Amino acid sequence: MAKGKKEVTIILDGKSIKCREGENLLKVAQANEVFIPALCYFDHVDPPLGTCRVCTVKVKGKYTAGCQVNAKEGLEVEVMTPELLDHRKAVVEMLFTEGNHICPLCEKSGKCVLQALGYEMGMETPRFPYTFPNRVIDYKPKHIIMENHRCIQCKRCVEDVFTDEGKPVFYFQQRGKETFVAVDYEQEAKLSYEQAHRAMEICPVGTILLKEDTVETPGFRKYDKVPISEKLPEKEAKHQQEISPAEVKKKVVATVSLAGCFGCHMSMLDMDLNLLDLIEVVSFNRSPFTDIKEFTQRCDVGLIEGGCCSDENVEVLRKFRESCDILVSVGACAINGNLPALRNWMPLEQTLREAYLETPTIDTTALIPHHEDLPKILDKVYPCHEVVKIDYFIPGCPPGGDHIYKVVQNLLFGTDFKVPYEEFKYD
Amino acid sequence: MKIKERTYLLDRLWELQNARGYLGDADILQAAAEFGISPVDVEGVTGFYHFFHRQPTGKYTIYLNNSILSWFHGFDRVKAAFEKETGAAIGGTDPTGTFGFFETSCIGLSDREPAALINFHPFTKLTPQKVKRIINGLKDGKSPAELADTVEEKVQYKPEEDKTILLRDFEPGKAIEKLKEYSPDQVVDMIKEAGLSGRGGAFFPTGMKWEFARKAKGTVKYIVCNADEGEPGTFKDRALLNLLPGLLIEGMIVAGYAVGATEGIIYLRAEYTWLLPKLNAALQDYRQKGYLGQSIKGLGKYKFDIRVQLGAGAYICGEETALLESLEGKRGEPRLKNVFPTDKGFLGKPTVINNVETFCAAARIIELGVEKFKGLGTEKSTGTKLLSIAGDCKRPGLYEIEWGIRLGELLDLCGAEDTKYIQMSGPSGELISVEERERVISLEDIRCGGSVMIFNKQRDLFTILQNFSRFFTYESCGLCTPCRAGNPQLLHMIERMMQGKAAPGDVEKALQWSAIVKHNSRCGLGQTAPNSLEQAIQKFPHLFKKKLVRDDNFNREFSLEKATEAYNILTHGKG
């Protein structure tokens, strides 16, 4: 594009860089191994859409979208300052809380740009509360499904998907936080399989899904092993100290599974030999591992699996908060509600009616179960940190045993650790 | 069938809606066919503007203003009265479909709140008794037009006669008569020299803007008047349209002549539909007098005409590039800032967009001369400024002030007593404490776009912030993440504080989140939305401290009682 244009020098974070005049900053940065995140940018759409705002940089002290900046002689850009890194991360976090992103059941997981940015930025849990908006999935189009819960309103599909006759297929509807993408069914039906496939590909998240598509195997997807910045963080800790049992006082750990599937607990058992090391230096108090049902002493660390879906979950979680110095949300369910939270955008009544009163197998005695011994179902599933203060978060569904082990070791003994890229996942 | 030009889509949608009271599926299909576009495209447009409805809105459609001034002057009582008298709950119609009742953002009647529009006719200073009378009148078969209030403009203050620029006596045609004496280049120079800057709030030098457009290539150029006046609290453009429509028309002719444009468009907010007959009459009058049309008296072959485009309810359409999109019959999404409208504006042609007051001032500069204008005001802000003052003061209304007046003087002029806060330039402007009386209204200090809202000691700061934040959340166009997703989070935070559920870290969070929304948003709306929250935290930290609870490891916002309420009702039939 910028070929033939004259060469200019720009300054990127204090470093002089040569590039072609008029070249987009995102591309210049990429060529020079400086990673500026982007969700809506396409190199062939000019001017760039400028909707997602995850690419903010500073030019002459002024905040501006990186994708809107073109190279010219003497241009000075700040990219990697702590403030800008945090702002860009915040915008990504907003997107996670604005929609309903349940990565473990998302077809795009592992290939999703939003998710990859979460990994890149080390987002454990967003700083903003989840909003669990009620959105509608559209199954009506011929080739695709619109999974609107995950749409980030980047406008790519609206601006870049056309039929052979040049007719658009996608349109924005409503405004503000109600904005969503609607499909012109008539035009969508005219897309070829390849065109529909391309629509799915240009959607940076898992909204546009091809009906005939298959899901790739976890571990082999685009961002499973290689980060979006293509820069792998250092694999191993600089010095992973050995902890010798003689030196340390035994620490006490408690664990619990609230609205979870025990998968995280299975993962904890998956620490393999590490578990033997751990048992040398910690003892377990209240935990399914010990079958101790009530706290018998104060604990150093409490590991929480699962979010809160009933009053009993809340009571247990509060008890944990009172009895543990440090609380850790382990796994996606504790962090954002995850699968159980699939009901969060419907009124409780609708969920319970569907489950107990309107199923094909009901008879005249059908009722919504309730008894004084039964826990009461909450209006929605709450992430643990929306009920009590949570000190640390370990994402994953489930997180790897190693990951949990390292975090726990760090919390208890202050050992350094590094989580390798493959271990930091939301699914 | 001939395919219609998309620029007329909004007009056509208004026609269809006015015929039926709402836009039915058939209307959408009809419009789509006429304009040769997809019905989904049409719905994308209707859904963007809050005055377009896809459901019936009653024979009488009532829009009650929900701005902060309305809240503080009886919104709740008036709302209850409307609901009682009409039988329509807010957001819908009564069972018979006679009345539709909705909330709406500021309707530009802040000096007489609470106010409402019924079938777009103004009803001001509402009380429950008055609401009863109005609704009974409608039920008796009177028309909204008969029952509506006349909006008499109250000019509360202007400088002595020879220092008054805008609100002095007006003789139609005077500026145009003078225009003959100058070449277009000279006119641009005069506006530059007079130091006129945009009165819509951004204060961009008007002469420079006109020069860009004059120099831009192309034979087709446009003059657009921004009469969208959406900033809550302001009504100075309404007053100009109401009092001096001719002055605006002359200002637009001056601009057209200077840049070489042949068409002018006034983008009038739908809230001011009641001003449309007056405006059209004035245009007609100017055409008859030979000041508009195929040739303009005294200007040789120069031709210029003006039409009015009605908006349809969207604050963002006051932003100049969103306004252009709207003029083109699209969703009012702001464009990127890498191209100036003076290069590529309406339909890609060079376009000058100015505020109503800016055009009026330009006409006066031609009429009165550069020296007169330049001799007034301060170094950076020459001339005078119209202010709309409302809220807790004895004399709300229109003020023409010379730039450079102290805030304290202004407060005395309008009879503000017991004042605590002053919100300058609307929610997106600056929150000022009464302690700052010595500050000066000028471009050097308080750059006031026109809205001045005064709040006394009884007013709750958090209610003000909540109202503003709701406004931005509702009016965000939704195109960019920080504004669309960030404003609701700021609103949530403010409400958390109001309910006494905030924790100590929350004030820092509110500041951090504000900075994120400000610095990452795409247009002025998002970039200014957190201003008042930030300033409130900086200027009144003690009020925030009072709202905090102890940080005790439990999230105060979560209530087990509330969370189990729905289940209890479902399983025991009780709460």
Ligand SMILES: Cc1cc2nc3c(=O)[nH]c(=O)nc-3n(C[C@H](O)[C@H](O)[C@H](O)COP(=O)(O)O)c2cc1C
């Ligand atoms: C969200 C937003 C709303 C605006 N609303 C208005 C408005 O209602 N009227 C107006 O004249 N300018 C408004 N502006 C400013 C316009 O973008 C533009 O600067 C102005 O119309 C230019 O005219 P001027 O130079 O004569 O002020 C708004 C800007 C933003 C960002």
Ligand code: SF4
């Ligand atoms: S993988 Fe799916 S659920 Fe996860 S962030 Fe991407 S779109 Fe959202």
Ligand code: SF4
């Ligand atoms: S559907 Fe996908 S491509 Fe389209 S706006 Fe939503 S996230 Fe972007």
Ligand code: SF4
């Ligand atoms: S800041 Fe962004 S979302 Fe807000 S109005 Fe401007 S473009 Fe729209």
Ligand code: FES
């Ligand atoms: S990549 Fe720059 S705004 Fe989306």
